Amino acid sequence: MTLPVAESFGNAWAPAGPAMLFCPADRPERYQKAADRADVVILDLEDAVAPENRVAAREALIAHPLDPDRTVVRINPAGTGDYRRDLAALSDTNYRVVMLAKAETVGSVTETAIQTIALIETPTGVVRVNDIAAGVNCIGLMWGAEDLVAGLGGKSSRFGPDEPRSGTYRDVARHARSAVRLAAAASGKFAVDSVHIDFRDIDGLRDEVTDAVALGYAATACIHPSQVEIIRAGYSPSDEELQWARRVIDGAAEFGGGVFSIDGQMIDGPVFRQAEAVLSRAAASAASSTEASPAPTT
Structure with a gap:
């Protein structure tokens, strides 16, 4: 090569x-x-x-x-x-x-x-x-x-x-x-x-x-x-993190990308990107788990 x-x-x-x-x-x-x-x-x-x-x-x-x-x-x-x-x-x-x-x-x-x-x-x-x-x-x-x-x-x-x-x-x-x-x-x-x-x-x-x-x-x-x-x-994100991230993504779709709130937290562009990052980590974690071989026993 x-x-x-x-x-x-x-x-x-x-x-x-x-x-x-x-x-x-x-x-x-x-x-x-x-x-x-x-x-x-x-x-x-x-x-x-x-x-x-x-x-x-x-x-x-x-x-x-x-x-x-x-x-x-x-x-x-x-x-x-x-x-x-x-x-x-x-x-x-x-x-x-x-x-x-x-x-x-x-x-x-x-x-x-x-x-x-x-x-x-x-x-x-x-x-x-x-x-x-x-x-x-x-x-x-x-x-x-x-x-x-x-x-x-x-x-x-x-x-x-x-x-x-x-x-x-x-x-x-x-x-x-x-x-x-x-x-x-x-x-x-x-x-x-x-x-x-x-x-x-x-x-x-x-x-x-x-x-x-x-x-x-x-x-x-x-x-x-x-x-x-x-x-x-x-x-790997926790179940609570994933639930929060999905609510943010769904809320952004519902409110057309504008500012909204979830449980008293203001959700705007930076927070939306944080939610996207959580979902990206979840996807990467799932892919890693799928591709990983069983750990050696010795």
Whole structure:
């Protein structure tokens, strides 16, 4: 396969569901298990693979293909030798979407010449995120907390157990998260929320998913299969939300698109769009549940 020249992607790729699971590219025995469990697999050629294992990882990427519609390949940062070698390996696969690690310029995104999710995880990337999001082949954004804080010379993206707001993001991480979401929306691209690295912290993940949904994130990345169902459940609207959304849509049709009220709540254009978003999440959740294979038993 020859990588396509960058162009305006009228039918740009989008996540098949909200749970995007990272899988080390040098562990091909895990590929199918990850695909069976998650909505999207992110085959990782960067941080999850030791530099000395990247040749084997690229060979595995080629030899063990997954469904390209449900697979993203995270490649190494622009300007590195591994970046070039990663793109060369992709030319021997049917994968059509990459995640560019440590994206810092719009040029580094367009240079891939393939649909690209820009991973914003450095101070420079955060400062330039609006320009990056506008890139012609940038189809979405994701942000990363730990590399960002390392780039600041810090030691933790979250408040510690003995600090107020224990376990939640520090303000600089929250700023990056907001900046990524705003830039994605302004450019009409989807946004993926960062991983919750403590996979044992179910309540913390659940809270972050709830917040991501409230802010219009399309998906949440994860590092452990046990996180998948928590993410899916968080993105799936409750029966009460669905009932409210349907009443809003029906009311708008009845009142001809004008302002009206439901149970004392004024319904206007922005609220109508929120109701549409709830129904869209419900449809995506239903599609994800239909396509998902049974979870592995081992």
